[in-house]
Amino acid sequence: MKKQIWSTSACVVMLGLTQAADAADIQFRGFGSFVGGSTLSSDETLYGYEDTLNFRNDSLMALQMDAKLDAKLKATMQIIGRGEDGYEPVVEWAYMTYDFSDNFQVSAGRIRIPFYRYSDFIDVGYAYNWLGVPQTVYGFDFPGYDGLSGVYSSQFGSWDSSFQVIFGQFEGQTGDLDATMEDLKGFSWTLTRDWLTLRAGYVSSKATIDIPNIEQLIGAIEPIAAGTDVDFAALSSALQVDRDPGDFFGLAVGIDRNNILIDAEYIEYALDDSLIAETSAYYLAAGYRFGKWIPLLTYSRSKSDPPEDVVNTLPAAAPGEPMGVSILRQYIAGAVAATETEIKLMDVALRYDFHHSAAFKLAWTQEENMSGDKNQLLRFGVDLVF
Amino acid sequence: MKLFSALLILLFSVATYSEVVVIVHPSNNNSFAKDEIEALFMVKKSSFADGAKASAYYLSADDPVRHQFDEKILGKSSSQLKAYWSKLVFTGKGTPPPELGNSAEAIAKVAGDTSAIAYVDKAAVKDNVKVVFTLP
Numbered sequence: 001m002k003k004q005i006w007s008t009s010a011c012v013v014m015l016g017l018t019q020a021a022d023a024a025d026i027q028f029r030g031f032g033s034f035v036g037g038s039t040l041s042s043d044e045t046l047y048g049y050e051d052t053l054n055f056r057n058d059s060l061m062a063l064q065m066d067a068k069l070d071a072k073l074k075a076t077m078q079i080i081g082r083g084e085d086g087y088e089p090v091v092e093w094a095y096m097t098y099d100f101s102d103n104f105q106v107s108a109g110r111i112r113i114p115f116y117r118y119s120d121f122i123d124v125g126y127a128y129n130w131l132g133v134p135q136t137v138y139g140f141d142f143p144g145y146d147g148l149s150g151v152y153s154s155q156f157g158s159w160d161s162s163f164q165v166i167f168g169q170f171e172g173q174t175g176d177l178d179a180t181m182e183d184l185k186g187f188s189w190t191l192t193r194d195w196l197t198l199r200a201g202y203v204s205s206k207a208t209i210d211i212p213n214i215e216q217l218i219g220a221i222e223p224i225a226a227g228t229d230v231d232f233a234a235l236s237s238a239l240q241v242d243r244d245p246g247d248f249f250g251l252a253v254g255i256d257r258n259n260i261l262i263d264a265e266y267i268e269y270a271l272d273d274s275l276i277a278e279t280s281a282y283y284l285a286a287g288y289r290f291g292k293w294i295p296l297l298t299y300s301r302s303k304s305d306p307p308e309d310v311v312n313t314l315p316a317a318a319p320g321e322p323m324g325v326s327i328l329r330q331y332i333a334g335a336v337a338a339t340e341t342e343i344k345l346m347d348v349a350l351r352y353d354f355h356h357s358a359a360f361k362l363a364w365t366q367e368e369n370m371s372g373d374k375n376q377l378l379r380f381g382v383d384l385v386f
Numbered sequence: 387m388k389l390f391s392a393l394l395i396l397l398f399s400v401a402t403y404s405e406v407v408v409i410v411h412p413s414n415n416n417s418f419a420k421d422e423i424e425a426l427f428m429v430k431k432s433s434f435a436d437g438a439k440a441s442a443y444y445l446s447a448d449d450p451v452r453h454q455f456d457e458k459i460l461g462k463s464s465s466q467l468k469a470y471w472s473k474l475v476f477t478g479k480g481t482p483p484p485e486l487g488n489s490a491e492a493i494a495k496v497a498g499d500t501s502a503i504a505y506v507d508k509a510a511v512k513d514n515v516k517v518v519f520t521l522p
Contacts, residue, residue: 029475064476076478097478102432107478120477127472151479160430162479292465353465356447385472 024075025068030386032061033125035132037379046367046375047135048084058132058381059083060123064093072099080123092123092144104152110144114164114188117199117252117265125383129261129287129296129351131363132379136302136345137267137281140248145170145184160192166203174209181205182243197254204248207271209241214275217335221328228324230314235328238313239275239335246271259289261296277304277339285347292354298347306336344368358384405508406454408519409493411500414438418518424459426503429480442483443492443504451489455505458521 035058042051049057062080069075074097081087095109112120116138121127147168154161170181186203218236225232252265268280281302287294314329315321349363361383366376408423410416416434425431427442434440445452447464456464474480486492489506496502497514511517 031472031476062476066475066481074478078476093478095478112477120479121473124472124476127469127476155430292463353463356464357468359465385468 027066027068028063029066030061030063031124031126031384032059032386033123033381033383034059035379035381037377037381040376040378044375044377046365046377047132049377049379056083058379061087062092062123073097074099095149103154104150107149107151108147110146111149111166111168113142113145113170113184113203114166114186114201115140115142115203115248116201116250116267117190117254124385125361125381126357126359126385129294129361130285130298130347130349131361131381132365134283134285134298134300134345134347136300136343136367137265137283139281139302140174140267140269140279142170142174142179142181143172145181147184158193162190162192164188170205177209177211179207179209181207181246186248195255195257197252197256199250199252199254201250202248205246206243207241207246208243209271209276211241211275214239214241217275217331221331224324224328224331228322228328230325230328235313235332238273238310239332241271241274241276244271244273261285261287261289261294275307275310275335275339277306277341279304283345292352294351296347296349296351298345298349300345300347302341302343302345304339304341306338306340308336310336340370342370355384357386358382404451404454406451406458406505406521407508407511407517408503408505408521409496409511409515410503410518411496412514412516413500414503414516414518416518420459420519423503423519424461427455427460427483427505429483439501440503441499441501443495443502444483444485445489445492445505446485446487449488451505451507454521459505 036053036055037049037057038053039046039049039051044051047057060080060082062078064076064078067075076093076095076097077091078093079089080092081089093110093112095107095111097105097107099105114120118128118133122133122138125131145166145168147166149164149166152163165187167185169184170179173179182205184203184205186201188199188201191198218239222232225235246269248267248269250265250267255262263285264283266282270278279302281300283298283300285296285298287296311329311332314325314332317329345365345367347363347365349361352360354360359382362380364376364378366374368374408418414434416436422435426440429442432440453464456462456467460467462470471482475482486495486504489510492504492506493510493512493515496504
């Protein structure tokens with residue numbers, strides 16, 4: 001009797017499986033990185049690393065499920081567990097794709113915002129030669145948006161072109177800050193010809209970001225402003241990132257010819273009517289492929305220009321003005337000046353493809369700030385895809 | 387010792403110098419230049435010159451024939467090719483061709499599928515498939 005029940009349920013299970021296989025062709029793939037690192041001395045910190053060996057910050061494991069419903073319709077979900085979050089799984093991509101033709105596909109769901117050349121596969125360390133992308137350029141980091149993406153692929157002579165348009169919204173966290181982006185729209189255009197890749201991208205939105213430092217500043221100046229006829233609401237709004245128009249623009253060039261590798265990317269972004277500095281950054285990387293070994297040198301620089309026009313929210317300095325107004329102006333000018341930063345980054349990385357699906361990497365990274373303080377980080381790790 | 391090294395060299399040569407050919411179904415009458423083959427195996431094209439549907443098949447990453455094909459026709463090391471597909475797969479922009487275990491499996495697949503195109507070790511080819519290109 002027991003045996004009978006067992007075989008009945010086995011039949012049910014088998015039928016179920018067969019049906020599932022009929023309904024959709026499901027594939028699982030994934031990638032992972034295991035990275036360890038530490039700074040070179042006790043007074044240095046960089047990207048969350050200190051001078052004790054840390055294996056969590058850059059380690060991750062991800063699983064992607066692709067369900068092909070038919071030749072044109074597909075559903076995709078990517079779950080990433082990051083070491084820094086105790087490998088707690090988070091669904092970072094979840095979208096359905098419909099192929100209108102061989103050249104044109106539309107995806108809907110949660111998708112990565114295509115800010116940078118490496119944005120879309122920034123977590124897939126195996127797909128690039130650095131151990132980590134240069135943070136001077138890639139620091140402006142938002143995870144997936146919710147909305148639509150259309151990709152049009154075509155060929156012009158010997159150029160392959162891929163044009164992506166996005167539209168949607170973002171609600172979540174950038175770094176540790178709560179943020180939203182409304183009216184998020186943008187495009188990215190990649191042209192590839194043999195050994196040359198060119199890319200341009202643009203993203204704009206109305207952004208809101210809760211920044212504790214700005215809230216503290218507003219809290220500090222409120223009592224001062226109260227004693228003057230300064231429009232405090234307008235002043236706070238000029239400091240906060242509250243539905244302010246933001247633009248992001250990027251250009252990239254990649255060369256992979258006769259084992260010589262050259263990569264360059266330039267980006268700039270601005271958030272109007274806020275205390276966020278207008279920032280521009282670039283990197284230049286050069287490497288050489290010696291069979292399975294690739295050494296790669298990177299130099300990068302980022303510069304943030306203080307948003308001077310915030311001060312103009314206050315009335316122009318005039319003799320005999322109330323003291324409160326002068327103090328306010330000093331406060332604001334100080335906060336504006338403090339947003340100026342300039343960071344130089346140097347990175348030396350080595351990749352070794354020890355397996356057809358895995359690479360070992362070693363990297364030394366140094367960031368130097370405006371006052372000449374240097375922080376150096378040594379990292380090693382393994383990236384794999386499966 | 388000498389014998390051992392001679393044997394090694396022999397084994398190595400056999401592995402390296404197996405001739406690689408591209409095969410299609412015998413009913414497929416298209417002609418194939420190297421560029422055309424590259425486009426089909428990079429899935430930049432999904433139809434043959436006559437407009438019929440084309441499905442390319444890779445061999446598994448452990449197969450020495452795969453290595454030669456990747457280098458000579460696709461112009462990429464197997465790692466570079468893997469990195470290329472990783473970029474597309476994990477961003478939803480493309481899927482690599484399915485992999486078959488070995489030349490015998492690939493020949494069986496192509497013999498039974500008019501849309502199939504694959505590369506195999508020439509020594510394994512029988513008359514149930516058509517050779518359209520021989521790797522230099």
